[in-house]
Amino acid sequence: MPNNVVAKTEYITNIEQLENLTQQERVELKKVTNKFTFRANEYYLSLINWDDPNDPIRRIIIPQTCELDQWGRLDPSDEQSYTKLQGLEHKYDSTALLLVSSVCGGICRYCFRKRVFINAQKECLKDIDSAMEYINSHQEITNVLLTGGDPLVLSTAKLENIIRRLSEIDHVRIIRIGTRMPVFQPSRIVDDPSLLEMLSKYNNQHRAIYIMTHFAHSNELTDLALKAITLLHKTGVEIANQTPLIRGVNDTPKVLAALLADLSFVGVVPYYIFQCRPAIGNKAYAIPIEEGYDIIEQAKAQVSGLAKRIRFVMSHSTGKIEIVAVTDKFTYLKYHRAAKDQNNGRFFIFKRNPKAYWLDDYEEIIRDYPADQPYRSHGPE
Numbered sequence: 458m459p460n461n462v463v464a465k466t467e468y469i470t471n472i473e474q475l476e477n478l479t480q481q482e483r484v485e486l487k488k489v490t491n492k493f494t495f496r497a498n499e500y501y502l503s504l505i506n507w508d509d510p511n512d513p514i515r516r517i518i519i520p521q522t523c524e525l526d527q528w529g530r531l532d533p534s535d536e537q538s539y540t541k542l543q544g545l546e547h548k549y550d551s552t553a554l555l556l557v558s559s560v561c562g563g564i565c566r567y568c569f570r571k572r573v574f575i576n577a578q579k580e581c582l583k584d585i586d587s588a589m590e591y592i593n594s595h596q597e598i599t600n601v602l603l604t605g606g607d608p609l610v611l612s613t614a615k616l617e618n619i620i621r622r623l624s625e626i627d628h629v630r631i632i633r634i635g636t637r638m639p640v641f642q643p644s645r646i647v648d649d650p651s652l653l654e655m656l657s658k659y660n661n662q663h664r665a666i667y668i669m670t671h672f673a674h675s676n677e678l679t680d681l682a683l684k685a686i687t688l689l690h691k692t693g694v695e696i697a698n699q700t701p702l703i704r705g706v707n708d709t710p711k712v713l714a715a716l717l718a719d720l721s722f723v724g725v726v727p728y729y730i731f732q733c734r735p736a737i738g739n740k741a742y743a744i745p746i747e748e749g750y751d752i753i754e755q756a757k758a759q760v761s762g763l764a765k766r767i768r769f770v771m772s773h774s775t776g777k778i779e780i781v782a783v784t785d786k787f788t789y790l791k792y793h794r795a796a797k798d799q800n801n802g803r804f805f806i807f808k809r810n811p812k813a814y815w816l817d818d819y820e821e822i823i824r825d826y827p828a829d830q831p832y833r834s835h836g837p838e
């Protein structure tokens with residue numbers, strides 16, 4: 458199979474090409490796509506039930522005028538502040554991120570990295586030699602996440618070049634590939650045996666490859682997507698799924714439970730559920746934290762233990778913070794991963810705020826337990 462799989466794919470980037478929209482809709486949505494890129498393909502669009510105005514796939518991929526509402530930031534998790542060189546982020550000691558692509562197989566309307574599509578020249582990895590030198594000189598980096606954009610948009614030859622070079626660094630023990638191609642374009646996997654061979658070659662007893670998928674709704678688990686998952690499993694890689702909780706997509710316990718169960722049925726580990734980041738354009742897609750917690754707990758109650766191996770987290774600029782519990786008066790948050798060592802395991806109790814979308818929206822702190830002295834709270838007793 459040639460390494461030009463992606464070049465052969467027809468992408469739809471002009472909203473005016475969508476015949477299922479009315480002329481008025483196309484005119485209105487052009488204002489949105491002038492600001493935020495639109496990208497889809499025939500396969501993913503074919504999953505939409507156009508008779509249903511609330512179809513979840515439509516909600517994921519078709520722009521909406523509410524994206525123009527003022528809200529959020531271009532870089533909601535302050536990734537820039539952890540960027541060591543262009544396209545390389547190092548926030549947690551053990552993990553480095555390489556932004557290896559500025560393109561995805563489609564564009565989720567709720568994307569938190571819109572800045573990559575707006576300013577690809579300044580965001581993505583340019584100097585691979587320097588990136589490898591950085592990782593090589595930081596022994597603490599045991600995990601490297603390839604992200605972007607979507608790494609599987611790259612040709613297999615380009616991707617292999619990156620994976621081969623990482624595999625020459627002894628202390629890199631996990632290579633993660635964050636990809637939505639099994640969702641947007643499973644043929645990228647199904648039709649490219651060389652990709653599967655390559656994954657199989659570099660996944661070994663010294664270094665594991667994890668495919669981090671992003672299924673947001675069960676309707677995305679088509680026969681073709683399942684075939685892609687089966688083929689990936691045969692290479693020996695691990696597959697884990699992470700998805701944000703998105704209004705109108707997976708924000709009911711029933712829909713979310715179905716997604717978690719369906720993933721577990723095909724051997725994909727449900728890993729993280731993310732609080733939708735306050736990125737520009739995302740207001741209509743975000744759900745307040747405490748409402749999200751209730752949805753997730755009700756979904757978890759409907760599925761087996763294997764289907765609820767998830768954590769509900771927000772990727773805050775200071776670290777990954779788990780929403781541990783919500784009671785009638787309080788919300789309990791805990792650092793799952795922290796940018797600063799002293800925050801690892803730190804635990805907060807806040808007065809509930811049903812309007813909170815992010816850590817910064819919580820004002821009234823009840824107790825703050827430092828990680829190294831969890832028995833000693835800072836705050837009113």
Ligand code: SF4
Pocket residue numbers: 560561563564565567568569570605606607636637671
């Ligand atoms: S796949 Fe990820 S990076 Fe790409 S558009 Fe969707 S959320 Fe953004």
